[in-house]
Amino acid sequence: MGDELDDGLLLEGDVAYTDDATPSGNKRGHAEDVSESKKRKRREKRHKKSAVYHANVAAEKSITAQSAEMQADFLAAQFRKTFPKLSALEVQDTLVPASAVKETFTFDAPRTLEHMADYLAQSALPATTLADASKPWMKEHGAPCILVVSGNAQRAAGIARTLRALLPHEQAKKSDAPTVAKLFARHFKVDEHVALLQSHATPLAVGTPHRLQQLLDRGALQIAHTCAVVLDHSWTDAKSRTIFDTPETRDALIHLLGHSPLRDAFRRAQPCRLLLF
Known part of the structure; x- marks a missing residue:
């Protein structure tokens, strides 16, 4: 009889409890699993965003090796980002035409600062x-032959130093000799730049969009x-952003390119050419 009562019964001493088996242990373990899962998903999301961003940067930088039509399409996409409320027809009136874009894929040296003078010469x-x-830009004041647009003042200063090598060496020490104009807000007021341009021939000029x-x-x-x-499209800042990646700089650049003097220059019979370095 006693044996029959024991069948199928568990006595208290026969059960071994562990921390994992308690309700509080289950909850704690579950919470840790959920927390780790969330962290893993956040890491994966950040990695995906980073991969997409760097892929976009690489694609944008490679646009310099594409045809004039593809570069014009790229610029058109930037115009639409800056003017999202304009109609397609209104945007079309401000775009840089493909006929004004010059292909430079034959330049095979790295597009770095030390090669910019060679790039322009070629x-x-x-x-x-x-x-x-006798050329007008060598004698008329404030009328550059080449205008370089950079998104960063310090970078623009470096470009200006590099481009001095393109000027005639025999005139370099003359006070009224043609010079490279540095046109950016850092350390310079607008009136100072106005005075410089009104008193010097500046066949080469480098500046930031807003100041230009x-x-x-x-x-x-x-x-x-x-x-x-x-x-100056090849340069990137500490966050790998090009001149088109920072909205404020991109918008200032697009407003400059769509500004009537430049817009008209790109549509001349002998158009001013747009190059992406």
Whole structure:
């Protein structure tokens, strides 16, 4: 009889409890699993965003090796980001035409600062452009032949130093010699730039979008004879952003390119050419 009562029964001493088997242990373990799962998903999301971002940066940088039509399409996409409320027809009126975009994929050196002078000499400047003193940009004040647009003032200063090598060496020490204009807000007021442009021949000019537009609006910067506008597209900041990646800089650049003096220059019979460095 006693054996029958024992069948199927568990006595208290026969059960071994563990922490994992308690209700509180189950809850704690479940919470830790959920927390780790959330962390893993956040890491995966960050990695995906980073991969997409760097892929986009690489694609944008590679646009310099594409055809004029593809570069014009790329620029059109930037215009639409800046002017999202404009109709397709209104945006079309402000775009840089493909006929004004110059292909530079034959330049096979790295697009770094030390190669920019060679890039301009090969892609933007006729052989005698800066050697002929009779050219308008060599004698008229504030009328550059080449205008380089950078998204960063410090970078623009570095470009200006590099481009001095393109100027005639025999005139370099003359006080009134043609010079490279540095046109950015850092350390310089607009009035100082106006005075510089009104008193010097500046066959080469480097600046940031907002300051360049200010000088165009003031009439100090003349582009009637400008042969090429070069966008410093290969440079990236500490966060790997190009001139088109920071909304404020991109918008200032697009407003500059769509500004009437430049917009008209890109549509001349002998158009000012747009180059992506």
